[in-house]
Amino acid sequence: MELSQVLHADSAQLQIFDSALCGLSPTVMTIEEHKSLFKNIVSGDMPEVGEVKLSFERLVRDAEPIKAELKKFKVAELEAMNGPMFRKENKPQLINSVYARLMNDYGFLTVRDGCLSISGYGDDARTIGIRKRLASLTAADLEFRREKANAQIAEHKAKIDKIKNAISNPTTKEDFETLVKYKGEESLTPDQRILRDELVAAEMKAKLESAQLAKAQVDGVKVDTEVEIIKTQHTRDHYDLFVVRFSNRVSPDEFKQLLASAKKLGGWYSSYQASGAIPGFQFKVESDAESFKAICRGDTVNTSNKIIGAIEEKKSTAVERLRVMAERLHISGSAALNQTRKTNTHRRAMQASRTEGVARELIALANTMQNIANAIESGAAKHLDKLRDRAQVEMFIRFIKNAKSDEILSTSSGYAEQLKREGEPATLATIEYVKFPDYSAYGYNLSPVIKALRQRPGMVRLADRVQKMIPADNQDNVKLRIPAELAEEVFAKLGSAKDQVCPMSWLLAHERRERLQKMGITSIEQLRAACREFLEFQGDAPKVDKAVQLERALVGAKVGIDFFPTPKHVAREMVQMSGLSDCLHRNPEALEPQAGNGNIAEAIRETGVEPDVAEISSQLREILEAKKFNLVAWDFLEYNTKQYDFIFANPPFGNNADIMHTRHAYSLLKENGVLTTIVGEGAFFRSGATESNFRNWLDEIGAEITQLPDGTFNDHTLLATTNTNARIVKIIKRVSADN
Known part of the structure; x- marks a missing residue:
């Protein structure tokens, strides 16, 4: 103890000093020893009161060695020992602050409630003040400190446990705020993001509804005049009106308050008095006029039922409005989708596809509006319950489309993958990319x-x-x-x-x-929650016919060998003249070689028979696969695996290919099988040996030949056209006259 301290100490302090001198250990005090003393107090291994006082005296005596020990700590460690208030201090200042805090630990042992109060400044004043307090220290004080410290430890542990639980399993909005605070928003899993958005959206919606209902309380405005209700009719529209009139005028301030109250009840003020009109506060419903009269008496009126009723009425009107719009869009889209269009040129084919694409979008929009209307009516729409018009629906479609584009851009390895993923449907993962x-x-x-x-x-x-x-x-x-x-x-x-x-x-x-x-x-959380709900209710568009898409892509391009499709009416005529429909009870097997885009095969399918098909062009084979036909061969002239009851063909005409295909088709017929094929006009008038032999052969086997009208293959609904004329040849394969 310094001489100056002794000279300024009172008798109580000197008594401590004298007693301290008797048992003061010569060992230099350490920070760890100081911590150990207070750990014992908290744990219940309670030191004697005198031991605490001696420890303080050693702390005072060994100030310089303790500060030297503190000097070995890093600045960050000293800041942690001091707390956030001392973050901007330099190291010497931090050391002094930590030492002062060590001294204050002894002073706080004497404080039951409130703060530690010491007169004067600096270590000397702190030493004198704490000595004075320690003079009255008792075992009960130490026990109180133990209980309080343990309570604080328990409270801190509960807080830490709460933080850990929030991070490991967040279930409330507060939990998610904690998780984001300590781990960052990027740590949230997709399911956690969904739950968080739902919680935030639900809270904000509840606040909005509470604010609406808070307006339901209409305070009374007591007026010093008589009030009467007069029943009348609107002079122009002739509906019932209930007019509240005053016998005397009210002050301007009272009028403003009354007008605001009337509006909350659905009323208004009219000074119009021509044509028998009665001026005053106007109401369409008598009960509202009675409520307003009560307000004029100074009574408070609750209009929550009226507000809820108005909300329900708006919801019902919105549902009906959405359904009417949906029906109109569906009719318009269906009419556009089913309209017959010419597709015989590339430009016409692409224009038809675009027009039908718009029609499908209209139908999808109609289905979406219908689904949302149903959800609002049933109460299934939590976030879209205030959706009212087409513009809002289209806005959500755009939000999700933009989000899908951003998702593909962010998750694709390159431009090639981005192109490949075009048209990919949106998922719940897509909604993470929605932007406010x-x-x-x-x-x-x-x-x-x-x-x-x-x-x-x-x-x-x-x-x-x-x-x-x-x-x-x-x-x-x-x-x-x-x-x-x-x-x-x-x-x-x-x-x-x-x-x-x-x-x-x-x-x-x-x-x-x-x-x-x-x-x-x-908020973005509300928007994401609404977009997820929208995704649930979004209607589907009619599926695009892949075969039609593939067919239109071929318009104007050179495909296959002499590819000129059979007009659909000719294909049906060929099937009819073959007699296929009369043989269905025998489960006949049919084949269309050189099937092209499948017009004849489709006519066969209309009878209920699924034909085999052959096609050499890979582009046309893709169309046939899209139409789910059974492809049995590439080059028909090399196909001899199976025999058939019926064969229908429209082979290429060039270089007498139609003659070769007809003869090969005939070889694949079963006994009494029927071949119905189209043959180019050249086979019937050219004088070559092949053509002559072919004509003789047709005569020998009794072929039936039907001339097709000129321009049959110049039909503008076909994928490709030609001015070449042709004939239908029907042949029945009979083994012998006796058979």
């Missing part, structure tokens, strides 16, 4: 905005705030995110001029934010 409409813009987009603001009186400061959004080193290809509050203020100040100077992306974002706000959606 924001007011981002490039620096050059903001120049017209800033210029327009500077030209208007009183808007220079606003222009300066927008200007500050552009960094000094801004590059034109870097998008800037503008705070929504600032952009909305710009919109409000510019008025109609915003359409000329604001970026188009701002106008679109503003429009979408307004639509979302009408639905009560103001």
